[in-house]
Amino acid sequence: MNILEILLNRRWILKARDRELYYQVKEALASGEEKxxxxxxxxxQVIVNPYLIKVEKMxxxxxxxxxxxxFKDPVEYVFFCIVLMFLEEKEAEEQFVLSELTEYIQxxxxxxxxxxxxxxYRRHLxxxxxxxxxxxxxxxxxxxxDGFARDYTGEVLYENTGASKYFMKNFTQDIMSYAKPEDFEKEEWIDVNEDRGIVRRQRxxxxxxxxxxxxxxxxxxxDFAYIRNYRNMIQGELSELIDCELQVHRNSVFLILDESCHLGRTFPEENTLSDIVLLFNGVLQEKIQAGEIYIETDEQIRLPKVTFQKxxxxxxxRFCCAWNKTYREMTFGEIYREVYEYMSELMLIEERHEDIIIKPVMGKIMGTYPPDFHLKGAKDE
Structure with a gap:
């Protein structure tokens, strides 16, 4: 059990749900290394109390x-924040019915x-x-x-677990005047007394x-100067806690995880969409080697959107005959939307005006099928 992986992967460890894991992590934290x-x-900050263990991640x-x-709609975030407000007035293990909450939201x-x-509105709630x-x-x-989905008078009896008080991060400043994400970034470093060395290291x-x-x-x-100066120290410290390798290039740095490491969401994943992106990387590498696509000095590739679509x-x-039925039967528009959204979400690409910027991480891994894959695919059918 890798304590650091567990703490960074999870929002929290609730004693009521994972009692054994709660005590294992609590005991491990007592040694002090991960903490x-x-x-x-x-x-x-690592929060340890009789109810849960949580790392305040930013x-x-x-x-x-x-x-x-x-959540896919902003109103769902608003409803969620109102639910947290509502629970502030409730004690742990206190019960309430859904209609009490719906009136409060209104x-x-x-x-x-x-x-x-x-x-x-009912669907969002x-x-x-x-x-x-x-x-x-x-x-x-x-x-x-489901009863509330069918009829707004449908009731559900809930119990407040008490965990809601720890969902939001504790802020040291009044955040009511904040208007953009950068405001939260500045607030995060107030407690370190503007020590640039500490701020840079943590960043x-x-x-x-x-x-x-x-x-x-x-x-x-x-940040790059810090990594160049302390590369061996960073690699040594991280490798003692997780199975990983620090790879430093001229304009990019990557933390490559071993197959045994399960630190958060990684690429590639075990799904067809991830396989499709690996195959796309293979097509991209072919065109780079053929001189059809050039890598810019910052190690990125800039393509017109229409070229990326093609x-x-x-x-x-070339490859859809080996994909599962869901993706084989998709139209190109559906495939493109899924691939674009997936690659954007994982920060593999970025759209700027009418161009698609392909990030250097795309050069790290690619996928291919064996030459006779189409024959095997037909046989499997």
């Missing part, structure tokens, strides 16, 4: 993959009038309540959200452990 690393190298900078992935939501007879149950904020004691470790890669630009010169289409035409 010291999280506090000194990453600037993360990124070096906001990324497009962060957030609650189950009284607190100022942007528009919430009418629960409209299915759209159901998604929020299911997430609250999934992550351990609430427990369903009686009923089901570097956060980037290495929480981003797909680090890229050199005007804003990251200090490459995805070529990938589909």
């Amino acid at each position: 010291r690393f999280l506090r000194e190298k990453m600037g993360y 990124p070096a900078k906001p990324e497009n993959w962060m957030g609650i992935m189950e 009284s607190q939501y100022e942007k528009e009038q919430i009418d629960w007879t409209i299915y759209r 159901i998604k929020v309540m299911k997430y609250c149950t999934f992550c351990g904020i609430l427990q369903v004691d009686d009923g089901s959200e 570097v470790y956060r980037k290495l452990l929480m981003s797909m890669g680090m890229y050199k630009n005007a804003d990251s010169e200090e 490459m995805v289409e070529e990938c589909k035409e």
